[in-house]
Amino acid sequence: MEPALLLDAARSAQRDWATVPVTERLQFVRHARHALARAPVEFAGTVARAERSAADTLAMEVLPLLEAMRFLERRAARALRTRRADRSDRPLWLRGVTATIEPAPLGVVLVIAPGNYPLFIAGVQAVQALVAGNAVIVKPAPGERACLAALRGAFLLAGLPDALFQLTDDSVETASKLVAAGPDKILLTGSSATGRNVLRAAAETLTPTVMELSGNDVSIVLNGANPVRTAATISFAFALNASHTCIAPRRLFVERGVADAFIPALEERLAELAPMPVDARTRARLMPLLSAAASGGATWSVNFDTRAETSPPLLIKNAPDDAALHATDLFAPVLSLRVVDAWPEATHLANLQPHALGASVFGPRGEAAKVAAALDVGVVTINDAVVATADPRVPFGGKRQSGFGVTRGIEGLLELTYPKVTLDNRASFRPQLKRNSKRDEEKILASLVRLLHAGEHRRRSLRALLSAVVRKKKVVEPD
CATH class of the missing domain: 3.40.605.10 (Aldehyde Dehydrogenase; Chain A, domain 1)
Structure with a gap:
């Protein structure tokens, strides 16, 4: 039809x-x-x-x-x-x-x-x-x-x-x-x-x-996070649905104090994952992004075959902060990692990204809540990623290039x-329908404004308004 x-x-x-x-x-x-x-x-x-x-x-x-x-x-x-x-x-x-x-x-x-x-x-x-x-x-x-x-x-x-x-x-x-x-x-x-x-x-x-x-979602790992459980959670979310998830973690910031324990745990988890499908269009988009990141000092430990229909997870380290890879929405098994001295640096860089769909924060709840409040995105999860967004009670939507409105x-x-909206006027007293001079209307309305909004002048304004409207006498301007 x-x-x-x-x-x-x-x-x-x-x-x-x-x-x-x-x-x-x-x-x-x-x-x-x-x-x-x-x-x-x-x-x-x-x-x-x-x-x-x-x-x-x-x-x-x-x-x-x-x-x-x-x-x-x-x-x-x-x-x-x-x-x-x-x-x-x-x-x-x-x-x-x-x-x-x-x-x-x-x-x-x-x-x-x-x-x-x-x-x-x-x-x-x-x-x-x-x-x-x-x-x-x-x-x-x-x-x-x-x-x-x-x-x-x-x-x-x-x-x-x-x-x-x-x-x-x-x-x-x-x-x-x-x-x-x-x-x-x-x-x-x-x-x-x-x-x-x-x-x-x-x-x-x-x-x-x-x-x-x-999206091109950020995950932030704070000092005090459980490194093994956090690595397992991020790996699971990253690989969910063969990494074809709009709120999968794509850019990872790790505070320096937890990096030595977390990064090996993450690498071990990623190494256990099977290669994931990458269609021809995505491969064509990804290659120049990887080349540009490599030119800026980025490295990764496995090969990306431009002809293969699948790819193992690519954990990219030391990509420049302004790399186009961080500003592109891709369904591909690519995760960029950067170590930071403290989380304000991470939230600052995250908020500069053009996409603002979701983010995740891992660490002690009090500190993680502060980080979540600083992130300018539609959905933030604390000590979890992706799974919690299936909660039927909450709306889902992003900002900037991640769209607008919610479902x-x-x-x-x-x-x-x-x-x-339906407005039903049942009042019989309608002073606006009376024929008054513009001067009288001005005085009545001025008294009404003072009555409602002028603080210490309200009592005198009330007397003037009652005198003009109810008793139909000439309005006396309050001193």
């Missing part, structure tokens, strides 16, 4: 869906979650990533997705409630006016899915869009349509109208046509370069977007709504 027709069908279905109470929308989520959980291995098998085992997919995609769905079942109804503005903050001149704010659905949300976590990331975004009252169209990552078709099938079996959750083919051309057709919001998870292209196209229709873009958590749910 042509993108314009897809949008029309989705918009038509969404008008009715928006009137369905949130609690009823969540019934579809619950039924779909239960159905998927009854056959978890089969569901995991719909993800096509060849380098993964079923256990990996269950841990990285199926379980986090189902946890996110259950979180919505528990918390979404409260988050999407219409609220009344607090009367205690109501301006004096609006006495009698009530204000309500409703998180209203946007309409049709387009989700452009990534290839590294094709089920979890797009699945959470699609479910949040539906729970918020939108229709959703998902453009799957190349070769990864089956897993999202399984998710959609579970919703359709639960009774969801098919036009509310539509799945396209996986081509770039289809994505481009859908963006040009003008959905009501676009959620993109991808590289910084892809983000720029989608933003340019979305600008033509003024379509708002959430950009969940790549997941309550904040991600509210990203898929807009605040619809």
Whole structure:
């Protein structure tokens, strides 16, 4: 079906869906979650990533997705409630006016899915869009349509109208046509370069977007960190999903006092890892970056074969701080290490990087918390990396070239709504409708300003205002 027709069908279905109470929308989520959980291995098998085992997919995609769905079942109804503005903050001149704010659905949300976590990331975004009252169209990552078709099938079996959750083919051309057709919001998870292209196209229709873009994440190891456990954690996060993780550690700062114990432990862990796939495009991007870093004094202990489809982990030491390697988003098994005298140097260099998605800090909790506060990124983990970001309670998003807006958590749910405000004036006393001279209006308003905001002049201003408005006498300017 042509993108314009897809949008029309989705918009038509969404008008009715928006009137369905949130609690009823969540019934579809619950039924779909239960159905998927009854056959978890089969569901995991719909993800096509060849380098993964079923256990990996269950841990990285199926379980986090189902946890996110259950979180919505528990918390979404409260988050999407219409609220009344607090009367205690109501301006004096609006006495009698009530204000309500409703998180209203946007309409049709387009989700452009990534290839590294094709089920979890797009699945959470699609479910949040539906729970918020939108229709959703998902453009799957190349070769990864089956897993999202399984998710959609579970919703359709639960009774969801098919036009509310539509799945396209996986081509770039289809994505481009859908963006040009003008959905009501676009959620993109991808590289910084892809983000720029989608933003340019979305600008033509003024379509708002959430950009969940790549990172070049920093890890900081403090004096007092457990060197063996920290090395194991960083190695695990670095290798997770064959290093195809946007918040995997890529640049490592180690305080000098722990370096002698930590670096050998890390090298031992990295040496145990199997070579990881590196596609031809990434290899072509990586080679000039490595050459430039080497020219600046960087070294590494294993060879990078430009013709090989896999690579062992590359632990790069002594790369210049301004190396382009530190400013490039790559899905490749490359980790740059630098020893620093103290952590302020590390946070300063980290905050200069163009990407600002995530970071991790290892060490005593009090000191690590100070370091986390100094890092200018979207997500910081303390004494962990990557794994904690699957927490369904928290939003996920970055800054600068890592994008803007958030997905997941309550904040991600509210990203898929807009605040619809209703003001109801029940007051019979409306002095603004009276015919007063401009001079009288000036005196009344000046007295009102003094009454509300002039501190010690408030009492005299109140007498003047009452004299003018209530008793309809001439305003007497306070001394």
